[in-house]
Amino acid sequence: MKKSITIIGGSIAGLSAALFFASAKNNELDFDITIFDDGKADLKAAAIYNVPFFPKGAQASEIYAHIKEQIASMLEVKYIDSTVVSINGEKGDFTTTDEQGLGVKSDYIIVATGASQCNIKGLENFVIPHTLMPKPNKICLRCGERQMVKEGIYAAGLVSGVTTMVACAMGSANEAACAILSDIKGTLSVYHDTPSTRS
Template identity: 30%
Template structure:
């Protein structure tokens, strides 16, 4: 099996760094990424002391703000404060319906946390998460993060342990799975050497 490691193109503009990973790879050209955030992340209620690369003692609200600020450097990523209410699989693409808008996507990643899943979506099976020390938590049934073709689940919703690093790493793993799908080989995008 061939594994290719990719390095992103970085440019400094107006004292900000802009990331151009899509311009480097034919398989990534013209890809756009939309993140829908209903501002109800499980991170909001925590205070974090033991996460590599994160300021010890940071509260979840501030951590999420830092993460959202970091997204601003990715020119192909858009973050919207919206809640998905329904996802329809139309074969070649998905229709994602929010409270205010409708979007089309070739791939959908569900990262909805472990407390509930209230998006109408055919084929998604909600299971009791018996691996969490507190009752009344869920995960979405999946096989290696895949629910069905081009419908993924990541983070706590996939059933990983309720630790920030586990959920974050699970999301990165799903991204690598999608890169592999697009490129036809194992693909990992690394940061640029200093």
């Protein structure tokens, strides 16, 4: 079985979600992942000293390069450098469209667009103020259980309402990804490796 997932936002949250799916690929379940990103990440302003196992003072370019290399070793992901303007459809048949009119179909969508704005048609009714940001005019999406915005659409990272820390953004991305995996499998699911899983 192959499931397609579009990720909007390719910073730490979007890439963490993609890495989860890359690692969860196996003989029974494969993924077709597309990541849209328009290059305006908060992470680009940061130097990270407080995330375990990250090099001290890590910056966005090396973090992205490292995660993309890790993803590429397990799954081929399509990266599109553009701004998403709309989402249409429903679970199993979404179309995500960018400013050039390119439409990508998918079964699921992860919105990982950060806390600055979310001007995506189809999500406007879910935008609310972000209450855990120490800056004005920040937003997130109103989510239900397991960060589901609506059936088939999940929020990850700051747009899910978590505190603005890299580790929180990564954790929320894994939560959204596990929720999608559970939905695909029809039962509560996680993906765990052991030292012998891949040998």
